[in-house]
Amino acid sequence: MNTGSDRTGEVAVAADETKSEQALGSRAPQFVRARRMLHLSWQVGVFVVGLAVVVVGVIMLPLPGPGWLVIFAGMAIWATEFVWAQLVLRWTKRKVTEATQRALDPKVRRRNIILTTVGLLVIAVLAGVYVWKFGFEMPWKIKE
Numbered sequence: 001m002n003t004g005s006d007r008t009g010e011v012a013v014a015a016d017e018t019k020s021e022q023a024l025g026s027r028a029p030q031f032v033r034a035r036r037m038l039h040l041s042w043q044v045g046v047f048v049v050g051l052a053v054v055v056v057g058v059i060m061l062p063l064p065g066p067g068w069l070v071i072f073a074g075m076a077i078w079a080t081e082f083v084w085a086q087l088v089l090r091w092t093k094r095k096v097t098e099a100t101q102r103a104l105d106p107k108v109r110r111r112n113i114i115l116t117t118v119g120l121l122v123i124a125v126l127a128g129v130y131v132w133k134f135g136f137e138m139p140w141k142i143k144e
Contacts, residue, residue, distance in 0.1 A: 024083045043081050050077035050085075 026033060032042050057070030072092070078085035102108055 024086050027080045046077060046081040050074045053077055 026039070026043075032038050051074070053074030054071055055074075057067050057072075057074055060067035060070055072089075075085055075089055075092075079089045103112075
């Protein structure tokens with residue numbers, strides 16, 4: 001069996017596994033990390049900018065706009081400096097990948113197509129009954 005190595009007992013690791021699992025911690029420049037007060041100021045700045053982006057995303061949830069996308073962008077800003085945000089983003093990426101794989105499963109797709117078709121048929125029947133009973137007039141304009 002070819003494991004991708006000349007030595008016995010070793011197993012080759014896929015290239016994307018090593019790329020996707022970056023080291024946790026601050027990604028600030030070295031000169032910033034070397035000075036404690038500068039690094040603390042850097043972290044405060046990153047937190048404030050990330051918080052502003054997340055708050056804008058939360059505001060966009062009920063309003064028109066890409067709310068979730070902006071929230072994840074704020075989390076990505078936080079992840080440049082904070083380990084907890086990096087862990088949350090890793091978990092989120094993993095869950096989105098799993099959901100994508102489940103959605104692409106042929107059985108799940110077939111079920112979703114059947115449920116969508118049945119739902120559209122029910123809506124069409126209800127709309128047909130409404131038009132048959134009331135015509136094309138809206139309920140508040142019906143004259144009895």
